[in-house]
Amino acid sequence: MIENLLSGFSAFGDPLVWLSLVFGSLVGYLIGAIPGLGPSLGVALLIPFTYGLDPVVSIVGLVALYAAAEYGGAITAILINSPGTSAAVATAWDGYPLSQQGKAGEALLVSIVTSGIGIFISALFLLFTAVPLSEFALRFGPGEYFALALVGLSLVVGLAEGSVVKGAVAMGIGLALATVGLDTQTGTPRFAASVELFEGLPLVPVLLGLYALSEVLFLVEEGVTAKIKSAPLGGWRTWNWKGLWSLNGVVFRSSVLGYIIGIIPGAGASIASFIAYAVAKKTSKTPERFGKGSIEGVAASEAANNAAVSGAMAPLLALGIPGSPTTAVMIGALMIQGIQPGPLLFSRNPEIPYTIFASLWIGVPVMVFIGLAGARAWAHVANIPGPAIAAIVAGISLVGAYASEGTMFPVYVMTAFGILGYLLRKVQVPLAPIILALVLGEMMETNFRRALITSHGSLEIFYTSPLTVALLLTAILAFALPAVGFIRKRRRAAMAADPSV
Amino acid sequence: MSFNLFKAARAFTAVASFSVVASLGSPVVAETAWKPSGPVNVVMHTKPGGTADIFIRTLAQSLEPMIGQPIVVVNAPGAGGATQMAHVSQAKPDGVTIGINTMSHFTSMLTNLKGTFSVDDFSWIASTQEDPIIYFVRTDSEIKSLSDLVAKAKASSGTINIGGFGPVGSMQHLGTAMLESAAGVKFNWVGFDSTPDIMTALLGGHVDVGVSNLGPTAPFFESKRIIGLGVLGEKRLNGLPDVPTFGEQGYKVDTSWVQVRGVFGPKDMPLELQQQIADAIHEAMKAKTYQDYARSTGVIDSWMGPKEYDAFVRDVSKIATKQLEAAGLLQ
Numbered sequence: 078m079i080e081n082l083l084s085g086f087s088a089f090g091d092p093l094v095w096l097s098l099v100f101g102s103l104v105g106y107l108i109g110a111i112p113g114l115g116p117s118l119g120v121a122l123l124i125p126f127t128y129g130l131d132p133v134v135s136i137v138g139l140v141a142l143y144a145a146a147e148y149g150g151a152i153t154a155i156l157i158n159s160p161g162t163s164a165a166v167a168t169a170w171d172g173y174p175l176s177q178q179g180k181a182g183e184a185l186l187v188s189i190v191t192s193g194i195g196i197f198i199s200a201l202f203l204l205f206t207a208v209p210l211s212e213f214a215l216r217f218g219p220g221e222y223f224a225l226a227l228v229g230l231s232l233v234v235g236l237a238e239g240s241v242v243k244g245a246v247a248m249g250i251g252l253a254l255a256t257v258g259l260d261t262q263t264g265t266p267r268f269a270a271s272v273e274l275f276e277g278l279p280l281v282p283v284l285l286g287l288y289a290l291s292e293v294l295f296l297v298e299e300g301v302t303a304k305i306k307s308a309p310l311g312g313w314r315t316w317n318w319k320g321l322w323s324l325n326g327v328v329f330r331s332s333v334l335g336y337i338i339g340i341i342p343g344a345g346a347s348i349a350s351f352i353a354y355a356v357a358k359k360t361s362k363t364p365e366r367f368g369k370g371s372i373e374g375v376a377a378s379e380a381a382n383n384a385a386v387s388g389a390m391a392p393l394l395a396l397g398i399p400g401s402p403t404t405a406v407m408i409g410a411l412m413i414q415g416i417q418p419g420p421l422l423f424s425r426n427p428e429i430p431y432t433i434f435a436s437l438w439i440g441v442p443v444m445v446f447i448g449l450a451g452a453r454a455w456a457h458v459a460n461i462p463g464p465a466i467a468a469i470v471a472g473i474s475l476v477g478a479y480a481s482e483g484t485m486f487p488v489y490v491m492t493a494f495g496i497l498g499y500l501l502r503k504v505q506v507p508l509a510p511i512i513l514a515l516v517l518g519e520m521m522e523t524n525f526r527r528a529l530i531t532s533h534g535s536l537e538i539f540y541t542s543p544l545t546v547a548l549l550l551t552a553i554l555a556f557a558l559p560a561v562g563f564i565r566k567r568r569r570a571a572m573a574a575d576p577s578v
Numbered sequence: 579m580s581f582n583l584f585k586a587a588r589a590f591t592a593v594a595s596f597s598v599v600a601s602l603g604s605p606v607v608a609e610t611a612w613k614p615s616g617p618v619n620v621v622m623h624t625k626p627g628g629t630a631d632i633f634i635r636t637l638a639q640s641l642e643p644m645i646g647q648p649i650v651v652v653n654a655p656g657a658g659g660a661t662q663m664a665h666v667s668q669a670k671p672d673g674v675t676i677g678i679n680t681m682s683h684f685t686s687m688l689t690n691l692k693g694t695f696s697v698d699d700f701s702w703i704a705s706t707q708e709d710p711i712i713y714f715v716r717t718d719s720e721i722k723s724l725s726d727l728v729a730k731a732k733a734s735s736g737t738i739n740i741g742g743f744g745p746v747g748s749m750q751h752l753g754t755a756m757l758e759s760a761a762g763v764k765f766n767w768v769g770f771d772s773t774p775d776i777m778t779a780l781l782g783g784h785v786d787v788g789v790s791n792l793g794p795t796a797p798f799f800e801s802k803r804i805i806g807l808g809v810l811g812e813k814r815l816n817g818l819p820d821v822p823t824f825g826e827q828g829y830k831v832d833t834s835w836v837q838v839r840g841v842f843g844p845k846d847m848p849l850e851l852q853q854q855i856a857d858a859i860h861e862a863m864k865a866k867t868y869q870d871y872a873r874s875t876g877v878i879d880s881w882m883g884p885k886e887y888d889a890f891v892r893d894v895s896k897i898a899t900k901q902l903e904a905a906g907l908l909q
Contacts (some may be wrong), residue, residue: 121651124635214778215778215781215782215783216782217778217782218779218782218783218784219779219784259660259661261745261771262745262746262769263690263745263746265690266694275660275661275664276654276661342774342775342778343775392778396777396781397797397798398774398777398778399774405772405774409631409632409635412632412636412871413632413635413636413639413871415870415871415874417796417797417874418797419796419797419798419800419801420797420798420801420803421797421800421801422797523771527768527769527770530766530767530768530769531739531766531768531784531785533737533766
């Protein structure tokens, strides 16, 4: 293995490989930063450029692009509350409040450093565990996928600030919205008045509307307010090294979680970041700061969504099965090059997996360098006065929504959800559960029904697999514990109010 | 839903097109009469990475320099292909937006998309590939042949799970229904949205039998993770010479029921333009890159132009109607 790994690194003796790495990282960074675009689109766009290149050169560029694009989503999430992908939503929860407190520079610094470490740690795991863990991931059948989606949804309760009831209402809205579109089993249209809705509600415009446009409406309502004075990001001597080091536990846990969830085909970076965020909140000494500008929250989300990149590579390398939409496109890219990803990849084309390991590692410093250079410039965005930023964000949201499909329909969706987001925030209904339910709803429903088909209608499938049972118990606990706490609090409050009880 | 992002490719192709065309330099390419006015969007009904998806991405390599425009693959997956068909049907009939169709398109227009789309809503431009479906199991399965499968299905009264692409009424499901009626047994159909999902479920033991075309399964055959039970086709596949056909094993099914991949567009496309597109695509299929790929995945080249393909589509729809009626899926 060492020999193969060295040969993987030796590929970097070729300047063309370096060029591909830097080019891929830059393109990925920019594509990730534009709301409406994302890693899978970026990889697909780069494929035509790889036709004439050596497979090793092209795979290095594609991997670098994937990793950098998964990071890039954090930039707009932090600065203007516009997560361009669902994987960056959890980053916005704390990143944007930090930005409003004048700490945009610090948030960006933490996001890029933890993203880099997330990739570094997960790539190490990938090297040693890709094959066994991918085999393990095959145990995920429809029952397990349903249970996993339920675990993701159960986190809603832990994330909802304040009212559990309002959190539940938001989740209900999200689940209801997830049913829009063609039925995945029979092809029957549900709540789809026009053909544009056959695919279901498009996620990116919904995200842009709920988060970015509703923020614009608030900015407009507030008018000219006190200007945020964002502390500029100084040189490395001025950084809070102690603060960064104190994140080591969060970052390590989130990286491992992100890697493992990334391996499961169909789970992916957004679920990884949601779960890592919830775990970080549960294990934090200062959980009350989550959602109001916790550095730990940014670190958890970013380490996890980037670690999921390595995770998604595992089943691709070990079995030829894509772990994410982006790796699915990569399989196409490899096949066009005449390389068949599959169980024989390690023995037949060892240069490919080992170059991927090497490029993940070598790509980290390159990506962090680009990210840091960018962070210095981006941090000034937070200093732009309210009215101007409102206009800029509105513009970005409109263009981002249009670019996501190249038609006007998503622009209308974005506008509608902007107004809905504004109204919901007015009555303190949290937005996070809506997004979570919208992302997980389809996965949950499809797999629930598929599970019942494979079990011939018997519910047995949900309690005979140890993995399903463990996941379902986790979900039940996650649902129940906050609810119990809520009831207790009420009872205590009632007792305090009425001493006769 | 995230696959919709591919549609954004269009916004960026203006930049990409110049560089792609420039980077390919000046190798001698065949002149084609088809000169699209802009980047050509090829709308797919599958997620990226599936058989049809790899087909168009490979063909794009030789097609792009011929027509002088980049090919943008737009992935619009959705039950039975309706999402993609909506996309194609709403496009202008100028050849800039076309789609790749498979047998599933014809079956779904007769079942769950009946009333939404019909054969007459589209122009059927050209056929490109024929690709018989195969049935396979994990190497450690007790089932080793079609007769084993049929015997097991008889003993367990319809509880054998067969995982394949698409909902009930899809091309692969109807192939399975044909086997059911030929053997007098019942299977339990489990529909998936992509071939990688079927492979994951089969290798993980969540379904007993998998259905696919040869392409995506080839590495699993080679590494001996799966074994073939039978080929639904006229003869054995070159890429899988040891796996017998259904007929060889004594199960009489209509062997014209093979997967077909073709090109279609919105209706009212001028016949002359259709012919130009068909000629360009068939010319691009002769390129070495495409031929290497096609032979390695075991597909059979198909060369029907607009007139023949349109007639074929109407014929196959009749066969499909018969199959659906036989399977009790048409009221």
